[in-house]
Amino acid sequence: xxxxxxxxxxxxxxxxxxxxxxxxxxxxxxxxxxxxxxxxxxxxxxxxxxxxxxxxxxxxxxxxxxxxxxxxxxxxxxxxxxxxxxxxxxxxxxxxxxxxxxxxxxxxxxxxxxxxxxxxxxxxxxxxxxxxxxxxxxxxxxxxxxxxxxxxxxxxxxxxxxxxxxxxxxxxxxxxxxxxxxxxxxxxxxxxxxxxxxxxxxxxxxxxxxxxxxxxxxxxxxxxxxxxxxxxxxxxxxxxxxxxxxxxxxxxxxxxxxxxxxxxxxxxxxxxxxxxxxxxxxxxxxxxxxxxxxxxxxxxxxxxxxxxxxxxxxxxx
Numbered sequence: 338x339x340x341x342x343x344x345x346x347x348x349x350x351x352x353x354x355x356x357x358x359x360x361x362x363x364x365x366x367x368x369x370x371x372x373x374x375x376x377x378x379x380x381x382x383x384x385x386x387x388x389x390x391x392x393x394x395x396x397x398x399x400x401x402x403x404x405x406x407x408x409x410x411x412x413x414x415x416x417x418x419x420x421x422x423x424x425x426x427x428x429x430x431x432x433x434x435x436x437x438x439x440x441x442x443x444x445x446x447x448x449x450x451x452x453x454x455x456x457x458x459x460x461x462x463x464x465x466x467x468x469x470x471x472x473x474x475x476x477x478x479x480x481x482x483x484x485x486x487x488x489x490x491x492x493x494x495x496x497x498x499x500x501x502x503x504x505x506x507x508x509x510x511x512x513x514x515x516x517x518x519x520x521x522x523x524x525x526x527x528x529x530x531x532x533x534x535x536x537x538x539x540x541x542x543x544x545x546x547x548x549x550x551x552x553x554x555x556x557x558x559x560x561x562x563x564x565x566x567x568x569x570x571x572x573x574x575x576x577x578x579x580x581x582x583x584x585x586x587x588x589x590x591x592x593x594x595x596x597x598x599x600x601x602x603x604x605x606x607x608x609x610x611x612x613x614x615x616x617x618x619x620x621x622x623x624x625x626x627x628x629x630x631x632x633x634x635x636x637x638x639x640x641x642x643x644x645x646x647x648x649x650x651x652x653x654x
Contacts, residue, residue: 423564
């Protein structure tokens with residue numbers, strides 16, 4: 338098989354390219370993830386999509402193909418999914434702190450992402466430093482949930498072919514649709530789950546807003562902290578909550594505006610060991626959690642309550 342006809346459509350430049358239908362995008366991504374195309378075709382696909390940009394229908398088709406190749410999970414309660422794909426460069430990576438604060442509230446949390454990323458501190462490294470569970474399969478995930486612990490799983494274990502496509506960036510130096518798909522990925526499709534979807538560039542915020550509405554998703558959409566799905570500890574970003582694809586203003590949070598009058602006490606270094614010590618001190622109560630993270634936890638728990646009580650949701654919508 339070949340994806341050459343699709344590349345011909347999407348590879349005509351920003352102005353001349355034609356968008357794929359959802360079915361075409363699904364077929365294309367199935368071939369890519371199943372290894373039915375050449376490395377040259379993958380490179381051409383990645384560059385063409387980087388220039389053109391993804392449409393909502395294309396993202397839906399790509400994501401469907403990735404979900405079909407995820408390990409199946411069947412949680413017994415609503416789950417929060419935290420896709421963690423950027424890591425820390427300047428600020429401490431507090432995605433693990435968010436996961437632990439949610440777990441303290443009785444929330445079931447799954448985090449997925451890469452184990453290592455050169456030049457960045459990954460959530461996986463912080464999980465390992467804290468001795469938190471890093472799963473290899475569905476059994477490990479369910480065991481961690483039974484212990485009421487948040488759990489991390491590498492993309493290679495969650496969706497191996499997607500992890501391989503993500504690695505193409507190291508060869509060609511450009512992101513490809515796999516990076517957006519990874520931040521939308523949730524293996525908990527049969528049980529209500531809330532994805533915390535983050536973006537870096539504003540134009541992706543607009544596309545993802547349309548995508549979440551189009552796919553009737555349950556999600557929290559936010560501008561990430563260095564690309565991580567956790568609120569900036571210094572200033573609360575806008576948190577848009579979608580339930581069944583509907584933007585729920587009463588569950589969402591406005592961005593903090595104005596001059597900051599108080600800054601949280603954060604670790605001076607962002608390495609995994611220092612970040613882990615800081616997280617331990619917050620979880621134990623020795624230090625206060627940054628207010629933006631507390632507000633994010635409150636918004637997530639309120640959104641989960643809306644997912645689990647649809648009748649109440651209808652009355653308040």
